[in-house]
Amino acid sequence: MKKLVLSLFIVLFVFGTSLSQIRPVYAAENDFTFTVGSNGATVTDYKGTDLNVVIPAAYAGTTVTEIGRSAFDTYGTGKPKITSVVIPSSVKVIQTYGFRYTSLTSIDLPDSLLTIGSSAFENNPLTYVEFPDSVTMIGNYSFYMNNLTSIKLSENLKTINGGAFDTNHITKLVIPAGVTKVDSSSFYNNNLTSITVLGNATTFGTGVFAGNPGNLKIFGIANSPVYAYASSNGHTFVDGTVLFQAVVSAKSLLNSHLAGTGVGQVPANTYNDLSAAYHAAMIFVDGIGNATIASDLDNAAIPLTSAISAFNAEIIKAGNPAALVAAITAAQQAMTNHPQGVNVGQTSAANRSTLQNAITAAQQIFNQAGQYLQGELDVAVAQLEMAIDTFEDVIITAGNPTALGAAITAAQQALTDHPAGVNVGQASVGTRTALQTASNAAQQILDNAGNYTQDQLDAAVNQLNTAVQVFNAAVIQAGIPTALGAAISVAQQALTDHPEGTDVGQASAGTRTALQTASNSAQQILDNASNYTQNQLD
Incomplete structure (x- = not known):
C-alpha cells in the first residue's frame, strides 16, 4: 500500500512538473504569406498550426503595415482558430475578415492602427476592446457576435459603421465627441442601459440601439441629433449639455494651449489644474450609468467649468503691435525721404541697406505678431527705432553758409569801392561784370543753402574769393611818384x-x-x- 501511494505521488509530481514547464508555442515566420506594395508589406495568409501568433514586424526588409483580407479567417478555410496574436506597432489597417471566426479572448490593438475593416473580428470570444486614439473608422460588423461587455472607443474616431458591435453584451457606452456617424444597427442586441454621447453633431442610423433593454437611457447635449434619436425611438434622454460641452472645451484647450511662457500658453500649474479637472470629469463620464440623473451631471460640471474659466484667464495673450506698425511706417518714410546719393538729405547705399534689413526683420515679426508677447514686440520696436536713429545720423546735412555770406558781402564791397573807370581805384566794365557774375552765383547758392553740403558751400566760398582776388588785381593802382x-x-x-x-x-x-x-x-x-x-x- 505504501509503495502504491509512493508510486502515485511520484507520478503526480512528474506530471505536475511537466505541466509547470509547458510554454506557449508561437508561429514561425515562414508560416506567413506576404505581399509588398508601395505602402509596405501586407500579411495575406497564415499557414501555420500554432495558435499563439506573433506577426512579424517586417518582411524582406519592408515594414508590415496591413493585415490582409481573411489572413487569419477560419470561416470555411480550414485554418486553425488562433487564441492569441501580437500585432506589430506598424500596422495601420486590418482588412475585411482579417481575424474572423478565431478564438481570440483578448486583443491589443497597436497605436498605429487607423481603420478596422468589415467583420475583421467577427465571431470571436473577445470580452473587452480598447481602441487606440489613432483609430478613425470601425467597419461593418467588425466585432459582430463577440462576448464584449465593455469597450473604450478612440478619441479620434469618426465613423462606426453598421452592425459594428451587433450581438454583444455591452452594458454602457461612451461615444467620443469627434464621432460624426453611428450607422444602423451598430449596437443592436446588446445589454445597454446607458449611452453617453459627448458630441453635438453625432448622427445616427436606424435601429442603432434596437434590441437593448427597455430602460435604456441616453445622455447627451440638448437639441443635438442624439436628442432627436432618443425622442423618436422612445429612449429616455438625460440632458448633460453643460458637462459634455465643458469636457469638449477642456480637451480642446489642453490640446491648443500647452504649458509654457509663450503666447497662447499657460503656466504649468494652471495647465495641470485643468488637466486634473478634465480627467476627473472623464472618470465621472466613464462611470455614467442607468442610475445617473441630470443633477449628477450638473454637479460634475461645476469644478470643470471653474477650471476652464481659470485656464482661459491665464492664457498668455499676444502683444499689441500698433507701436511696431508705427515704427515700420516711420522707417519706410525715412527710406523714401532720403534716397541714395551724395547731396543734402541723401545717404549711402550701405546705410539704406542696413535700415532696409531692420525694416524687413520688423515686418517679419509683425506678420506673426500673434505669436509674440508685448515685451518681445517692444524690443522689436526699440531695435527698429535705434536703426532709424542710426540712419538719420548719417544722412548728409546742409552746411553752415556763414562764410559764404561774408564772401558775398566782401565782393559787393569791392564792387562799391571800385567803380567802372580808368582812374586809380577804378576797374574796367569787364572786370566788374566778372565779379558781379561770380557774386550772383554765390548768392543763388546762399539763397538755397539748405540744399548744399558744407563741402559744396566751402567750394562756393573759394570760387567767390578767387573772383574777388582777380578783381582786386585788376583795379587800377596809383603810380610811383x-x-x-x-x-x-x-x-x-x-x-x-x-x-x-x-x-x-x-x-x-x-x-x-x-x-x-x-x-x-x-x-x-x-x-x-x-x-x-x-x-x-x-
Whole structure:
C-alpha cells in the first residue's frame, strides 16, 4: 500500500512538473504569406498550426503595415482558430475578415492602427476592446457576435459603421465627441442601459440601439441629433449639455494651449489644474450609468467649468503691435525721404541697406505678431527705432553758409569801392561784370543753402574769393611818384641856379615864370600822387 501511494505521488509530481514547464508555442515566420506594395508589406495568409501568433514586424526588409483580407479567417478555410496574436506597432489597417471566426479572448490593438475593416473580428470570444486614439473608422460588423461587455472607443474616431458591435453584451457606452456617424444597427442586441454621447453633431442610423433593454437611457447635449434619436425611438434622454460641452472645451484647450511662457500658453500649474479637472470629469463620464440623473451631471460640471474659466484667464495673450506698425511706417518714410546719393538729405547705399534689413526683420515679426508677447514686440520696436536713429545720423546735412555770406558781402564791397573807370581805384566794365557774375552765383547758392553740403558751400566760398582776388588785381593802382619828385627838384635847382637877369647864367623873367608854373603844376600832382596812374605821373 505504501509503495502504491509512493508510486502515485511520484507520478503526480512528474506530471505536475511537466505541466509547470509547458510554454506557449508561437508561429514561425515562414508560416506567413506576404505581399509588398508601395505602402509596405501586407500579411495575406497564415499557414501555420500554432495558435499563439506573433506577426512579424517586417518582411524582406519592408515594414508590415496591413493585415490582409481573411489572413487569419477560419470561416470555411480550414485554418486553425488562433487564441492569441501580437500585432506589430506598424500596422495601420486590418482588412475585411482579417481575424474572423478565431478564438481570440483578448486583443491589443497597436497605436498605429487607423481603420478596422468589415467583420475583421467577427465571431470571436473577445470580452473587452480598447481602441487606440489613432483609430478613425470601425467597419461593418467588425466585432459582430463577440462576448464584449465593455469597450473604450478612440478619441479620434469618426465613423462606426453598421452592425459594428451587433450581438454583444455591452452594458454602457461612451461615444467620443469627434464621432460624426453611428450607422444602423451598430449596437443592436446588446445589454445597454446607458449611452453617453459627448458630441453635438453625432448622427445616427436606424435601429442603432434596437434590441437593448427597455430602460435604456441616453445622455447627451440638448437639441443635438442624439436628442432627436432618443425622442423618436422612445429612449429616455438625460440632458448633460453643460458637462459634455465643458469636457469638449477642456480637451480642446489642453490640446491648443500647452504649458509654457509663450503666447497662447499657460503656466504649468494652471495647465495641470485643468488637466486634473478634465480627467476627473472623464472618470465621472466613464462611470455614467442607468442610475445617473441630470443633477449628477450638473454637479460634475461645476469644478470643470471653474477650471476652464481659470485656464482661459491665464492664457498668455499676444502683444499689441500698433507701436511696431508705427515704427515700420516711420522707417519706410525715412527710406523714401532720403534716397541714395551724395547731396543734402541723401545717404549711402550701405546705410539704406542696413535700415532696409531692420525694416524687413520688423515686418517679419509683425506678420506673426500673434505669436509674440508685448515685451518681445517692444524690443522689436526699440531695435527698429535705434536703426532709424542710426540712419538719420548719417544722412548728409546742409552746411553752415556763414562764410559764404561774408564772401558775398566782401565782393559787393569791392564792387562799391571800385567803380567802372580808368582812374586809380577804378576797374574796367569787364572786370566788374566778372565779379558781379561770380557774386550772383554765390548768392543763388546762399539763397538755397539748405540744399548744399558744407563741402559744396566751402567750394562756393573759394570760387567767390578767387573772383574777388582777380578783381582786386585788376583795379587800377596809383603810380610811383619818385621820378616826378626828382624832376621837380631839378626844376627848382634850375630856378635857383639861374636867377632873373640879363647876365650870363641868368634867365628872363618870362622864362623863369614858365618853369615855375610847370614846377608848381608838377608839385600839385606830386602832392596828390596817389590819385594818379603811373602813366599820368610819367
